[in-house]
Amino acid sequence: MSLNLLNFKNWRPPHLLFIKACSLMVVFFAVWSPPALSSEEFTLITLKVRVHLMQSASNKRLSTSLTEGGIKTIFEEVNRIWSQAGIRFELEGIDNLQALGIPEKRWYIKDRNWVKSAIPTGEFSASAIDVCYVKDMGPNGFFYGEPVVVCEKPDYHKVAGGCDNPVARVTAHELGHVLFLQHRQEWTNLMASGKNGISLNAQEIKDARKRALEILGRKPEA
Numbered sequence: 001m002s003l004n005l006l007n008f009k010n011w012r013p014p015h016l017l018f019i020k021a022c023s024l025m026v027v028f029f030a031v032w033s034p035p036a037l038s039s040e041e042f043t044l045i046t047l048k049v050r051v052h053l054m055q056s057a058s059n060k061r062l063s064t065s066l067t068e069g070g071i072k073t074i075f076e077e078v079n080r081i082w083s084q085a086g087i088r089f090e091l092e093g094i095d096n097l098q099a100l101g102i103p104e105k106r107w108y109i110k111d112r113n114w115v116k117s118a119i120p121t122g123e124f125s126a127s128a129i130d131v132c133y134v135k136d137m138g139p140n141g142f143f144y145g146e147p148v149v150v151c152e153k154p155d156y157h158k159v160a161g162g163c164d165n166p167v168a169r170v171t172a173h174e175l176g177h178v179l180f181l182q183h184r185q186e187w188t189n190l191m192a193s194g195k196n197g198i199s200l201n202a203q204e205i206k207d208a209r210k211r212a213l214e215i216l217g218r219k220p221e222a
């Protein structure tokens with residue numbers, strides 16, 4: 001080694017642009033998640049779903065205008081999104097479900113508890129995940145124990161590579177909660193709130209598949 005290399009008199013501080021570039025790289029790796037694996041590497045797990053199209057004469061916001069054909073289109077997209085995890089949601093059936101005649105609440109649009117209390121649990125499926133569609137409510141969708149409830153007019157921000165069918169994206173997001181996934185800040189992720197991103201990282205796929213197998217009553221994968 002040349003003695004000149006150890007001569008610190010010639011040392012100069014790094015250029016400001018170099019420091020900025022390094023900072024950007026640190027930020028990138030802090031928010032970057034490992035890309036999802038190809039679905040070809042997974043054994044397909046199929047979960048059944050029963051869709052209820054909510055109807056109500058007294059509370060118009062509960063009455064969805066979605067049709068059976070629309071639901072099938074939505075689930076084609078849901079399954080395209082979830083194919084990255086090797087999980088498929090199969091429609092066990094689609095029915096119209098009359099909401100309970102509970103008194104309308106002035107601000108019920110913001111109240112998910114009110115919406116949930118208007119849904120008759122006696123009509124739920126014994127063998128499938130229940131997903132109810134309503135016309136309008138405060139949140140785009142919610143799940144805190146059955147059923148999943150999805151609004152047919154969600155508000156959301158578009159992100160690069162996001163889903164063009166907002167109701168399908170909300171449905172896929174809520175099914176992520178059914179599979180115990182938590183919210184994520186990364187906008188392009190399926191579990192980001194109020195966005196239309198669809199990506200899942202390797203850990204989320206692993207966790208979702210584990211939960212899906214538990215729902216099926218099978219042993220989790222090693």
Ligand SMILES: [Zn+2]
Nearest residue numbers: 173177183193
């Ligand atoms: Zn959510």
